[in-house]
Every structure is written in structure tokens, then in C-alpha cells.
Amino acid sequence: xxxxxxxxxxxxIGLSTAALAVPGVLNNGCSKNITPPNILxxxxxxxxxxxxxALNCPEIQTPNMDRLIRSGVSFTRAHIMxxxxxxxxxxxxxxxxxxxxxxxxxxxxxxxxxEHIMLPEVLKNHGYRxxxxxKWHNGKKAYARCFTDGGKIMFGGMSNHLKVPVxxxxxxxxxxxxxxxxxxxxxSELFADEAIEFLENYKSESPFFTYVSFTAPHDPxxxxxxxxxxxxxxxxxxxxxxxxxxxxxxxEMLIRDEMLAPFPRTPKIIKEHLxxxxxxxxxxxxxxxxxxxxxxxxxxxxxTIIVFAGDNGLAVGSHGLLGKQNLYDHSVRVPLIISGPGxxxxxxxxxxxxxxxxxxxxxxxxxxxxxxTVEGKTLLPVLKKAKTQIRDSLFLAYTKxxxxxxxxxxxxxxxxxxxxxxxxxxxxxNNDPYELNNLAADNQYTYRLTHLTDLLKxxxxxxxxxxxxxxxxxxxxx
Numbered sequence: 296x297x298x299x300x301x302x303x304x305x306x307x308i309g310l311s312t313a314a315l316a317v318p319g320v321l322n323n324g325c326s327k328n329i330t331p332p333n334i335l336x337x338x339x340x341x342x343x344x345x346x347x348x349a350l351n352c353p354e355i356q357t358p359n360m361d362r363l364i365r366s367g368v369s370f371t372r373a374h375i376m377x378x379x380x381x382x383x384x385x386x387x388x389x390x391x392x393x394x395x396x397x398x399x400x401x402x403x404x405x406x407x408x409x410e411h412i413m414l415p416e417v418l419k420n421h422g423y424r425x426x427x428x429x430k431w432h433n434g435k436k437a438y439a440r441c442f443t444d445g446g447k448i449m450f451g452g453m454s455n456h457l458k459v460p461v462x463x464x465x466x467x468x469x470x471x472x473x474x475x476x477x478x479x480x481x482x483s484e485l486f487a488d489e490a491i492e493f494l495e496n497y498k499s500e501s502p503f504f505t506y507v508s509f510t511a512p513h514d515p516x517x518x519x520x521x522x523x524x525x526x527x528x529x530x531x532x533x534x535x536x537x538x539x540x541x542x543x544x545x546x547e548m549l550i551r552d553e554m555l556a557p558f559p560r561t562p563k564i565i566k567e568h569l570x571x572x573x574x575x576x577x578x579x580x581x582x583x584x585x586x587x588x589x590x591x592x593x594x595x596x597x598x599t600i601i602v603f604a605g606d607n608g609l610a611v612g613s614h615g616l617l618g619k620q621n622l623y624d625h626s627v628r629v630p631l632i633i634s635g636p637g638x639x640x641x642x643x644x645x646x647x648x649x650x651x652x653x654x655x656x657x658x659x660x661x662x663x664x665x666x667x668t669v670e671g672k673t674l675l676p677v678l679k680k681a682k683t684q685i686r687d688s689l690f691l692a693y694t695k696x697x698x699x700x701x702x703x704x705x706x707x708x709x710x711x712x713x714x715x716x717x718x719x720x721x722x723x724x725n726n727d728p729y730e731l732n733n734l735a736a737d738n739q740y741t742y743r744l745t746h747l748t749d750l751l752k753x754x755x756x757x758x759x760x761x762x763x764x765x766x767x768x769x770x771x772x773x
Contacts, residue, residue: 334503334600338605339509339511340453340508340511341606342576342629344605350643355576357577358584359583363587367635368677370633370646371644374650379694381547381550381551382432383626385405388508388606393411393668394651394654394655394668396651396670398692398758399670407434419441419504423501424502424503425441426493427442428448429510430509430510439468446463447485447486448464449510456481487582490507507586517575518571519578522574522575522577525573527570528567531569534565536614537560541614546694546696552617560612568617603632611625622698639678647685687703689701695712695761697711704725707721708722708747715768720733721733721734
């Protein structure tokens with residue numbers, strides 16, 4: 296790569312040409328004199344968007360997540376697109392890895408076909424050492440395509456945090472059940488240890504991609520006592536949108552996640568669940584801090600992009616729900632922080648985005664071409680100028696029964712089709728951020744309702760949704 300081209304690239308992400316002389320500033324891997332940036336990806340399980348102290352959650356203690364926020368750009372309106380499976384994390388993780396939209400996955404993300412190029416695959420094919428540890432919910436063959444190194448790999452959706460079924464890294468990619476065993480530490484510590492060992496012993500001249508996929512704070516919520524003791528349930532505030540029951544049947548009232556607490560929900564039981572949830576996050580945060588310290592000690596922090604994100608949110612008492620099988624903000628909004636050389640520090644942006652936008656963004660930050668199969672949009676313009684709009688609206692879906700849209704000016708429509716009963720919700724999130732005041736029946740908002748319904752229909756056609764709002768029962772079999 297010529298110096299002229301490097302200047303052009305630095306300009307695209309908002310850096311001056313003087314940065315060419317600064318060690319650790321992002322540069323192209325094709326240059327003989329410039330080291331491409333490493334990438335550390337920290338991915339949490341079931342962590343909703345508003346469970347970080349520095350993002351207006353004073354109750355929770357997350358000093359290391361706060362540290363990441365101070366060091367980079369926080370996308371405060373990051374979303375998942377939803378899920379075609381009750382195991383929402385499976386399609387969510389497939390969308391992250393492939394950059395593809397929800398209905399363009401295969402088998403709900405349980406299998407990723409060879410033609411769907413994955414992020415670690417791109418990096419591996421361009422000289423990166425790719426290391427993975429923790430949860431992988433998208434098939435063993437897909438994992439084998441992605442990683443050159445790894446350890447303590449859990450294939451599946453969830454487990455007891457003190458008895459995690461794992462595999463050692465298998466260069467053959469077969470990952471036989473006969474070679475599976477149980478980890479001997481709490482999951483967050485188990486996976487952090489693997490990442491730290493990789494960072495401490497990394498001697499290669501090649502850049503690395505280190506993917507640490509935690510299973511916390513997913514239930515069972517069983518944080519060590521010293522962390523549980525930080526959150527006496529009686530001192531926990533219940534959510535503003537707490538309800539004893541959801542106001543109508545949303546089609547998933549008796550799913551596993553919803554059966555973790557009795558009906559009707561009570562403030563006491565929800566406080567207990569939230570206390571356990573926060574304890575899991577604080578314990579997780581401590582092990583994230585260990586990884587960040589190991590990265591700094593390795594001497595590679597100045598040339599490492601760090602991405603922190605969650606795979607989906609969780610209700611934990613909001614709207615009378617506990618799980619993630621819905622389209623309310625508490626379940627589809629997730630934390631997303633990007634930091635690293637050349638990236639602004641301590642900035643919070645409200646750009647609407649998806650997790651699937653991370654793939655093209657990292658391609659841009661490493662100057663690699665985005666595969667044609669990727670449908671996400673790069674966030675590079677946002678990292679250059681905080682007020683840049685990438686999307687003016689988002690499409691949301693859950694299985695065959697929930698569809699929704701959310702606009703940049705903070706209006707949200709959710710439609711339900713449950714056992715032939717159709718329900719519509721319309722929220723003005725500007726003055727109703729907790730989605731409590733349904734305006735769908737108010738004639739004052741007829742135009743808004745019509746506009747958002749048309750927008751939703753257009754998205755469904757464009758994204759090859761198998762449902763059709765213009766047909767009886769959304770075109771589904773009776």
C-alpha cells in the first residue's frame with residue numbers, strides 16, 4: 296500500500312495525515328512497514344442495553360465495561376433484528392458472523408453454509424491468526440472454517456456455569472462428542488483464562504482476532520457469593536415498565552424463559568431476578584477486566600480494536616415478561632462499544648444500527664474488502680462523525696408471530712398474530728421510552744400508524760419475510 300493510499304484511508308476515518316507517523320494507528324496489512332490492527336471481540340449472552348453503569352444504570356457495578364466506554368464509541372441504539380427461533384441467540388450470532396439479515400440465514404442460523412462467508416474467515420484468509428473460546432451456537436463445521444486457534448469451546452446454547460461442556464481446539468475441525476469434557480471453573484473465568492493465555496503467549500508477527508464468547512449473564516444466574524452479596528434484592532429498583540402480567544397473549548407466555556418465575560409476577564420475585572442478573576454481569580465484568588489487563592501487558596493494546604457487544608437483551612420483569620422472545624427494547628437493544636487506534640474516545644452516538652453492521656465495519660477498519668454476501672452497513676462514517684445517520688429505520692421480527700419497525704425519530708410499531716388474533720402497538724419512544732402507552736387506537740395517530748405499517752410491509756418484502764401482512768393470517772397455514 297502506498298503512502299498516498301494510506302493518507303486516503305486515514306482521511307476516510309477522520310484522522311489527519313500526521314497519524315501516518317504515529318505508532319499503532321490503523322493501517323493496511325498490505326504494507327510491509329505497517330502492522331494491521333489486532334481485534335479483540337468480547338461478546339456477552341443475554342445482556343440488555345441498559346445494564347452498564349456508565350450508560351445510565353447507577354445500580355450496577357461494571358468498572359471494566361465503563362472503561363471500554365471511556366476508551367471508545369458507544370452505540371446506544373444498537374439492535375438485533377430479532378429471531379426466527381425461540382433460541383434468539385442462535386440467529387443473532389449467525390447474523391453477527393455472516394453480516395446477513397434474518398431471513399437470509401439457513402436453518403435459523405443453526406448451520407452456516409460455505410457460501411455465507413464469515414467475519415473470522417475473512418480475517419483468517421488475509422493472514423490473521425483467529426482464536427475462539429466460549430459459546431458457539433452455529434455448528435461445528437462453521438467454527439472449524441473460522442478459527443486457527445482456540446480453547447474451551449462450548450457448542451450449544453446454555454449450560455450450568457460451573458459445569459460447562461467444552462472441547463479443546465481440534466485442528467481437524469471434527470470436534471467429536473467423545474472429546475467433550477466439563478470445565479472446572481465458572482464459565483466467565485474459564486473463557487477469560489483461555490483468552491489471557493492466548494494473549495500472553497502470542498509471539499506471531501501476524502495480527503490476531505480473539506473472539507471471547509461468554510455464556511454469562513444467561514441463566515442459570517448463579518454468580519459467586521461475593522458478587523451476589525453486592526446486590527441485596529430489597530435494594531433493587533423494579534423496572535418502570537414492570538407488570539404482573541403481559542397485557543395480552545403474545546404467543547410465548549409459557550415458553551421456558553417465562554416459566555423461570557411464577558405468575559403473576561411480584562415486585563419481590565423480580566427484584567430477586569434482577570439482583571441475580573446484575574451479580575452475573577458484575578462477575579463477568581471482573582473477568583473482562585482481566586482480559587483487558589492482559590492485552591495491555593502484552594504491549595499490543597495500542598494496535599488493537601476492541602469490540603464489546605451482547606447477543607440479545609432480556610425482559611427480567613419488564614412488561615410482565617422474563618425472556619427475550621419479544622420485540623420490546625429491553626429484548627432487542629444490546630450494548631455495542633468499539634474502541635481502538637484512531638477511534639474517538641468517550642463518545643455516545645444514537646445511530647440506529649444492527650449487530651450485523653459490525654462485520655463490514657471491521658472490514659473497513661482493517662481495509663479488507665467486504666464479501667458480496669454481507670448485507671450489513673459499515674459504521675465507519677459514524678466513527679468519523681458522531682451524528683452521521685446510517686439507517687433511518689430498523690426492521691424487527693420474532694418467529695411467525697411478531698413484526699415491528701423502529702424509526703430514527705423514535706416511533707415504534709409492533710404487530711402480533713397469535714392464534715388468529717392480531718394486535719397492534721404504536722409507541723412514541725420520545726416521551727414513552729418504556730413502551731407503556733399504546734397509541735394504535737388513537738385517531739390522532741392514524742397517519743403515523745399507516746406510515747409505519749407501510750414501512751413494515753416494504754421491509755418484509757425486501758427482506759424475503761415468509762409472512763405477508765396483506766394476506767389473511769399473514770399468509771400462514773391455518
